[in-house]
Amino acid sequence: MKHTKVKDLLNGTKTLQEVNAKGWVRTFRNNQFIALNDGSTINNIQCVVDFENTPDETLRRVTTGAAVSVTGTLIESKGAGQNVEIQVSKLEILGDSDAEKFPIQPKNKPSLDFLRENAHLRVRTNMFGAIMRVRSVLSYAVHSYFQEKGFVYVNTPIITGSDAEGAGEMFKVTALPFDNTPRTEDGKVNYKEDFFEKETNLTVSGQLEGETYAMALGQIYTFGPTFRAENSNTSRHLAEFWMIEPEVAFNDLDDNMDLAEDFIQYVIKYALDKCQDDLKFLETRLLDEEKSKPQAERSEMALLEKLNFVLENNFKRVSYTEAIDILRDSTPNKKKKFQYIINEWGADLQSEHERYLVEKHFKCPVILFDYPANIKAFYMRLNDNTEPGRETVRAMDILFPGIGEIVGGSEREERYDVLIEKMKALEIDEEELSWYLDTRRFGSATHSGFGLGFERLVLFVTGMTNIRDVIPFPRTPGNAEF
Ligand code: ATP
Numbered sequence: 327m328k329h330t331k332v333k334d335l336l337n338g339t340k341t342l343q344e345v346n347a348k349g350w351v352r353t354f355r356n357n358q359f360i361a362l363n364d365g366s367t368i369n370n371i372q373c374v375v376d377f378e379n380t381p382d383e384t385l386r387r388v389t390t391g392a393a394v395s396v397t398g399t400l401i402e403s404k405g406a407g408q409n410v411e412i413q414v415s416k417l418e419i420l421g422d423s424d425a426e427k428f429p430i431q432p433k434n435k436p437s438l439d440f441l442r443e444n445a446h447l448r449v450r451t452n453m454f455g456a457i458m459r460v461r462s463v464l465s466y467a468v469h470s471y472f473q474e475k476g477f478v479y480v481n482t483p484i485i486t487g488s489d490a491e492g493a494g495e496m497f498k499v500t501a502l503p504f505d506n507t508p509r510t511e512d513g514k515v516n517y518k519e520d521f522f523e524k525e526t527n528l529t530v531s532g533q534l535e536g537e538t539y540a541m542a543l544g545q546i547y548t549f550g551p552t553f554r555a556e557n558s559n560t561s562r563h564l565a566e567f568w569m570i571e572p573e574v575a576f577n578d579l580d581d582n583m584d585l586a587e588d589f590i591q592y593v594i595k596y597a598l599d600k601c602q603d604d605l606k607f608l609e610t611r612l613l614d615e616e617k618s619k620p621q622a623e624r625s626e627m628a629l630l631e632k633l634n635f636v637l638e639n640n641f642k643r644v645s646y647t648e649a650i651d652i653l654r655d656s657t658p659n660k661k662k663k664f665q666y667i668i669n670e671w672g673a674d675l676q677s678e679h680e681r682y683l684v685e686k687h688f689k690c691p692v693i694l695f696d697y698p699a700n701i702k703a704f705y706m707r708l709n710d711n712t713e714p715g716r717e718t719v720r721a722m723d724i725l726f727p728g729i730g731e732i733v734g735g736s737e738r739e740e741r742y743d744v745l746i747e748k749m750k751a752l753e754i755d756e757e758e759l760s761w762y763l764d765t766r767r768f769g770s771a772t773h774s775g776f777g778l779g780f781e782r783l784v785l786f787v788t789g790m791t792n793i794r795d796v797i798p799f800p801r802t803p804g805n806a807e808f
Pocket residue numbers: 491554556562563564565567569731732733734735777778779780781782
């Protein structure tokens with residue numbers, strides 16, 4: 327008999343039929359009640375074992391984590407919190423799980439730290455099951471949004487010669503054998519030291535390549551892994567993360583902000599519609615956690631309320647200059663609200679400032695725009711009519727509560743001469759980026775785009791607080807074990 331997914335059994339349309347379910351035991355109570363989960367939903371199905379007619383040996387092997395197959399009749403359940411259960415007539419153990427050794431025992435309430443050390447098993451908890459299903463639905467929503475709008479999905483290269491951000495956070499790519507075995511003259515080791523005949527690295531952003539495609543296909547997006555050798559451990563940075571990067575020809579900075587806001591609202595709504603059970607579960611878990619915090623530190627909104635708030639309210643658009651004034655006014659001399667005090671126009675905001683603007687001042691998502699040119703990347707469009715010494719670029723960052731920056735984007739410098747001048751000033755090799763400059767040489771036009779860190783989005787939607795908990799196998803300094 328073909329097994330039916332637990333999710334489909336729980337909707338109750340098969341009541342009184344003979345069914346088969348396969349999954350993993352979450353708990354086994356009173357030698358009779360198996361809570362079975364197969365990953366299709368956060369909810370377990372209760373399986374009532376006929377323990378009098380089941381061999382003791384089989385019952386003994388029903389342990390947390392074991393894989394089992396249950397066959398029986400789906401009946402209405404009298405138990406609270408479930409509509410149906412399986413009255414089991416045949417119980418088979420498919421794979422044992424040694425109760426002494428299986429580390430993910432619900433009764434031990436494993437900590438997030440412990441679970442991170444067991445990244446390959448943590449997905450067997452309700453929490454990680456929920457997070458990973460939400461992540462998957464959000465991925466689909468990303469494609470759904472852009473495809474509905476006629477964007478072309480472009481796969482930009484993972485191995486590249488460019489450092490789009492100029493931040494020097496690149497991982498080098500080399501074809502050398504790990505042990506650096508010297509190559510014999512007769513060519514026994516078939517590696518070429520200089521495989522690409524130039525320095526290459528793992529991509530930090532697909533933007534530059536994406537721009538070249540936008541300048542032919544009109545609207546494109548990338549959605550792929552990016553790599554940054556972040557030199558510190560924060561709860562918002564990974565060395566390997568997924569980035570969504572749309573790029574649109576003939577769009578200026580305002581269009582870019584509109585696109586980003588609309589996109590974020592669409593994907594959040596999509597998750598709210600499709601992941602109700604998982605999000606409700608995560609909300610309850612968070613509320614439990616909040617109870618242990620002092621009143622003042624508790625968040626004002628529960629998860630679903632927070633997500634709906636983002637859908638129902640426009641993001642506040644604020645220029646960098648206004649933001650600096652707000653931050654300055656909020657820190658009169660003696661009050662030490664921030665570790666790092668901003669008192670000069672031109673300074674880059676730290677995440678404590680971003681979070682202050684979002685969480686304390688505006689109390690809603692914020693789009694900061696028109697940043698000082700010298701703290702942003704070379705490719706951003708210089709604003710016309712800016713004061714000398716106070717040049718700004720048409721850049722925007724979207725800041726979210728609990729997270730800080732979630733999006734970085736800009737209108738791109740479409741003027742060849744201005745771009746060249748900027749590259750010269752920053753000592754960026756024109757030869758190296760000659761291919762990029764071709765977009766400005768041949769048919770240049772206004773265009774803009776942004777990068778959204780997918781894991782930061784998943785963080786926000788799931789209400790988790792550490793980015794390591796929203797990607798299956800997190801890569802951070804010193805951590806690539808799995
Ligand atoms: P941050 O200021 O947080 O370091 P950034 O300004 O360096 O981010 P961008 O180059 O603007 O990042 O990249 C676009 C987006 O990619 C960011 O807004 C963020 O959502 C995401 N992002 C950047 N670096 C990381 C990282 N190391 N891990 C996860 N997401 C990241």
